[in-house]
Amino acid sequence: MQSCDASVLLETVKGTIESEQKSVRSFGMRNFKYVRTIKEALEKECPSTVSCADIVSLSARDGIVMLGGPRVEMKTGRRDSQESYFSDVEKVIPNHNDSISSVLSMFQSVGIDAEGTAALLGAHSVGRVHCTNLVDRLYPTVDPTLDEDYAAYLKRRCPTPNPDPKKVEYARNDRETPMILDNMYYKNILNHKGLLGIDEQLASDPRTAPYVQKMADDNDYFREQFSRAVVLLSENSPLTGEEGEIRNDCRYVNTN
Numbered sequence: 001m002q003s004c005d006a007s008v009l010l011e012t013v014k015g016t017i018e019s020e021q022k023s024v025r026s027f028g029m030r031n032f033k034y035v036r037t038i039k040e041a042l043e044k045e046c047p048s049t050v051s052c053a054d055i056v057s058l059s060a061r062d063g064i065v066m067l068g069g070p071r072v073e074m075k076t077g078r079r080d081s082q083e084s085y086f087s088d089v090e091k092v093i094p095n096h097n098d099s100i101s102s103v104l105s106m107f108q109s110v111g112i113d114a115e116g117t118a119a120l121l122g123a124h125s126v127g128r129v130h131c132t133n134l135v136d137r138l139y140p141t142v143d144p145t146l147d148e149d150y151a152a153y154l155k156r157r158c159p160t161p162n163p164d165p166k167k168v169e170y171a172r173n174d175r176e177t178p179m180i181l182d183n184m185y186y187k188n189i190l191n192h193k194g195l196l197g198i199d200e201q202l203a204s205d206p207r208t209a210p211y212v213q214k215m216a217d218d219n220d221y222f223r224e225q226f227s228r229a230v231v232l233l234s235e236n237s238p239l240t241g242e243e244g245e246i247r248n249d250c251r252y253v254n255t256n
C-alpha cells in the first residue's frame with residue numbers, strides 16, 4: 001500500500017492528477033503553503049536533495065515537539081510519488097463515523113497494533129473538529145454515550161443540524177489543554193467527553209480500554225507509545241533508492 005510519499009501534496013492537473021486534497025477524507029487539511037516555503041528554502045540551499053515526503057514527516061516531528069509532545073527520532077530518505085491515489089484515500093483513511101473494528105484493522109494492515117492505535121488517537125488532544133463532523137452525534141437526538149453537560153456545550157458550538165462545511169464552526173478536541181499534546185484526551189474520553197464516535201468507542205471497547213486507562217494514568221507511558229507508533233506510521237512502506245523522485249515543486253511531479 002502507498003504511504004508516506006507526499007502524494008497528498010499534488011494538485012489537480014487536468015488529465016493526469018486528481019488531487020487527494022479534494023477527497024472528503026481530506027476535510028480540514030490546510031496551510032499547505034508552509035510546505036512550499038520550506039521546500040523553496042531547501043532548494044535554494046541544497047537542490048534536488050530533500051523530498052517532499054521527508055518535509056511532511058519531519059514537519060510532523062517538529063509539530064509534535066512544538067505542541068509539547070515527545071521528540072520522535074525519525075529516519076529520512078523517503079522519496080516522492082509520481083502519482084496521486086485519489087481513489088485509495090476513501091478506502092484507507094478512516095472516516096469520522098467508522099467503527100473501532102474497522103479502524104483497528106486499517107492500522108493493523110500497516111503494522112500498528114491496538115496499543116499503538118490507541119496512542120495515535122491521543123493526537124485528538126489538540127486541534128478541533130468542524131460541526132459538519134459532529135452533528136450526527138447531536139441531531140436529531142443526542143448520542144446517549146455523550147456526557148450530558150458536554151453534549152449541551154457541543155450543541156451551543158454547533159446549533160444547527162445542517163452546518164455549512166465552509167463555515168468556521170467547530171469545537172475543540174480537548175477543552176482542558178487544547179494546545180498541548182498530552183494524555184488529557186484519555187481522561188476526557190473516560191469521562192465520555194470525546195468528540196467523535198471513534199473517541200468514545202476507543203474508551204469502551206475491550207480491545208483498547210485497558211490502554212486508554214493506562215494512558216490516562218501515565219503521561220510518560222502515553223508519550224512512549226505515541227513515539228513508537230508515529231515511527232511505525234512514518235516508516236510504513238516508503239519509496240526509497242531509485243523509486244519515485246525528489247520533486248522540485250511539492251505540488252507537481254517533475255516534468256523532465
Ligand code: HEM
Nearest residue numbers: 027028094095096103120121123126127128129130133198
Ligand atoms: C483513527 C481514526 C481517526 C479518525 C476517524 C479521525 C477523524 C478526525 C476528524 C473527523 C477530525 C476533524 C476534522 C475537522 O472537522 O476539521 C480530526 C481532527 C484531527 N485529527 Fe484525527 N482521526 C483519526 C486518527 C488520527 C490520528 C492517527 C492522528 C494523528 C496521529 C489524528 C490527528 C488529528 C488532529 C491533530 C486533528 C485536529 C486537526 C485540526 O485542528 O485542524 N487523527 N480527526
Ligand SMILES: [Ca+2]
Nearest residue numbers: 125174177180
Ligand atoms: Ca491536550
